[in-house]
Amino acid sequence: MPVKVKRKEHINSAARNLFRERGYSATSMRDIASTVGIEVASLYNHIDSKESMLQQICFTMAEKFLAIIPLVKHLQERPEEQLKEAIRLHVLVITSHADESAVFVHEWKHLSEPHLSAFKKMRNNYEGFYRDLIRRGEELGLFKNIHEKFVMMVLFSSINWLYDYYKPNGKLNPSQISDIITDIFLNGIKNN
Amino acid sequence: MPVKVKRKEHINSAARNLFRERGYSATSMRDIASTVGIEVASLYNHIDSKESMLQQICFTMAEKFLAIIPLVKHLQERPEEQLKEAIRLHVLVITSHADESAVFVHEWKHLSEPHLSAFKKMRNNYEGFYRDLIRRGEELGLFKNIHEKFVMMVLFSSINWLYDYYKPNGKLNPSQISDIITDIFLNGIKNN
């Protein structure tokens, strides 16, 4: 593997980490450079611009999340089981990409057009998948009859902070985390 | 009421709104000034500094949330009922201060010391109250036995996005919102 790729990855990793810790706007290229240990101008031998790094993070993560959809749809099971599996995979993506997930959740608004619109579209697609799942569950009488958008947002908000909680050597591993979340959430919306 | 207070409130309101919409770092004093319709320098006849506005928002909200604790403790009821009431009040604060809540949740990290530490302390106190409530519920066998911190964070994350969902003339009013959240959450963690 050429040195260039290593450096590039080092820069992107520093950017991920700083974007997460301080936010995109409060992170300067000089911050990134000094973290990596080179001069500011040298960054531009490896990356295109500050925003290109944000774009890369946001869209790479969006694709990772969207890739969950066909995997789950393919199961052809009941909404409850599909939701369980979706949550499991979602938690897996977050816990294995904590920095990127934090940036994905909080910093996308600093994207400029047309990337901002493209991002929102992808996110809407992803959220729509969960809304459909929840609506189908409600129609089958499995879930309580609550406005699906509301339930979907409760679900996402219950999941999307996990990048903050999860520590690779912490008490709970990703599988245990998604079991607990699934348990709380599905029992919470279950019709009985 | 003197004109000065009105202007001051106008400035703070614009700041709240822009801090929420674009984030603290991405909001310039010139943005605020042009929203209000005056020159940048004129802002300083009314406010001390950019950060002082952030401080005011964060600490005012922290106090509003902390004020919930004695109200709930005074009830002397079971953890379940206390939790219900706490959620009800918390939702009420959020829905009646949407902009400030968003800033409170996301922008506190841009506080400088010693305010940052003071803020974290207040937040820890508040979170500790909920953890205690949850632990007591677990000890009484009312709730599932899950690490309280985890449950507490699920609860907060389920609640703290509401500034985004709630619209004064939307489908659900604050009371309905807290009923649904309480229903989902308490059924989710209930031992049965």
Next chain:
DNA sequence: AAACAAAACTAACACTCGTTAGTTTAAAAA
């Protein structure tokens, strides 16, 4: 009408921002 205070203004300071140009050093290929 005169005096005072509040709040607006213009102008600027010292600094940071992302980024580019041009140059030198280090490494790889010939």
Next chain:
DNA sequence: TTTTTAAACTAACGAGTGTTAGTTTTGTTT
């Protein structure tokens, strides 16, 4: 060893940052 390429450097640009100084306008109080 020479040539080429990648990656570092120094220096700087133009724009934007929060904030202050000093001045003028506006509105209120005597």
